[in-house]
Amino acid sequence: MMLRVLALSLSLCTPLVALADDSSAHNQLQAMAEANRSLNYTGRFLYQFGAEISTMEVSHAVIDGRQYQRLTHLDGRLVEVIRRGDEVLCLHPDRSLTRLNSQQAGPLALGDRLASDLPEQYNILVDGDGRVAGRHATRMRVAPLDTHRYGYRLWLDQESRLLLKSEIVDGSGVALERVEFVTLTLSPQLGLDHFAVPEARHEKALAPVAESHPSMKLAVTPEWLPAGFRAMKQDWRQAATDRAPVAARGFSDGLAAFTVFVEAIGENSVEEGVSRVGPTVAVSRRLAAPSGVYLVTLVGEVPQSTALRVIDGISVRDSQP
Known part of the structure; x- marks a missing residue:
């Protein structure tokens, strides 16, 4: 990958x-x-x-x-x-x-x-x-x-x-x-x-998370990236008020790109694994960190071996003292 x-x-x-x-x-x-x-x-x-x-x-x-x-x-x-x-x-x-x-x-x-x-x-x-x-x-x-x-x-x-x-x-x-x-x-x-845009019944969108939310203190950091890849600004979105916010951080070399999503899961059971359709790979891992337990998912157009190496080095930490 x-x-x-x-x-x-x-x-x-x-x-x-x-x-x-x-x-x-x-x-x-x-x-x-x-x-x-x-x-x-x-x-x-x-x-x-x-x-x-x-x-x-x-x-x-x-x-x-x-x-x-x-x-x-x-x-x-x-x-x-x-x-x-x-x-x-x-x-x-x-x-x-x-x-x-x-x-x-x-x-x-x-x-x-x-x-x-x-x-x-x-x-x-x-x-x-x-x-x-x-x-x-x-x-x-x-x-x-x-x-x-x-x-x-x-x-x-x-x-x-x-x-x-x-x-x-x-x-x-x-x-x-x-x-x-x-x-x-x-x-x-x-x-x-x-x-022209036809009239839509409703909009599917993840709402922005308030800056005061505790999750906004968390930082998603890769230990390793392929040469030429650079991190983009981290973003947080929330699908519903009863769901934990999801962090999304993109990485790109200007042509290839992938995104790492991080969601707090506590003690909930989650499905880990790897799937691939065409050039797009998705890898999910459960990550226990000092700040909590998370589901980390990488999705992007990179080889599977690359995705696995990146996700195995992802860390989630509190960015504020």
């Missing part, structure tokens, strides 16, 4: 048709990120997550300088994710609503994460040409230099620079998640009405 040569197998398993210098490859990613942000387009794509495959529809537009996007599941139960500037909303089949941050805005969020400078733990390779949705594409690889993160295969539209296809791959080159356009229309006429 092992030898360095295995980690490098992603970039060596097939011959490269063309290898660009580092600056050229970075320029291609920057052009892709700008296209994803600034162009108007509609399309349909396949989303494979583990063994599950869904068909989705996307509309994207820039209106008065703000980004708007609508993702709609076309099979199974109706779920939509709507982005209106900095606001991201998920609409569920029961007509409830959940607010997300921009990095959680559905399977196309990878393009946003690639917009920033990649850390030194990755190599960027240009891997020749291909075709996606009937369009000519440039193939690229984002290859990890260690075993603590996944690699990525990308197909960029040669005309618009949009990201037409992406795969998250393990150290053996097996695709764990795939997003692939099957149709694409550039420059459609889209207005604000295309991104």
Whole structure:
């Protein structure tokens, strides 16, 4: 989540048709990120997550300088994710609503994460040409230099620079998640009405915890993180007044990310274990600390071995004397 040569197998398993210098490859990613942000387009794509495959529809537009996007599941139960500037909303089949941050805005969020400078733990390779949705594409690889993160295969539209296809791959080159356009229309006429939010029955959200709450004194600290990963600000949320607050602290290298959740459980019994769907792993552990007993859960897109090493070094302590 092992030898360095295995980690490098992603970039060596097939011959490269063309290898660009580092600056050229970075320029291609920057052009892709700008296209994803600034162009108007509609399309349909396949989303494979583990063994599950869904068909989705996307509309994207820039209106008065703000980004708007609508993702709609076309099979199974109706779920939509709507982005209106900095606001991201998920609409569920029961007509409830959940607010997300921009990095959680559905399977196309990878393009946003690639917009920033990649850390030194990755190599960027240009891997020749291909075709996606009937369009000519440039193939690229984002290859990890260690075993603590996944690699990525990308197909960029040669005309618009949009990201037409992406795969998250393990150290053996097996695709764990795939997003692939099957149709694409550039420059459609889209207005604000295309991104209207339907009326919701209620909102699913974790309420912020008052600063005076005793739990706010607790600090969640990792003993070890993979190189390049940095901690984000710790946050506390409460699902209901009769439930203990849950701490959430995110960690990211700028591309890969995981979140550690900590909930006080006292003497209650809890289920520990490991589960994985596609590239997402979830690990739960019971932790006894001087300040109490907690359920610690790590969820993120990192290899299982990495998740286990991180969670085994998590400590919960009182941050105030």
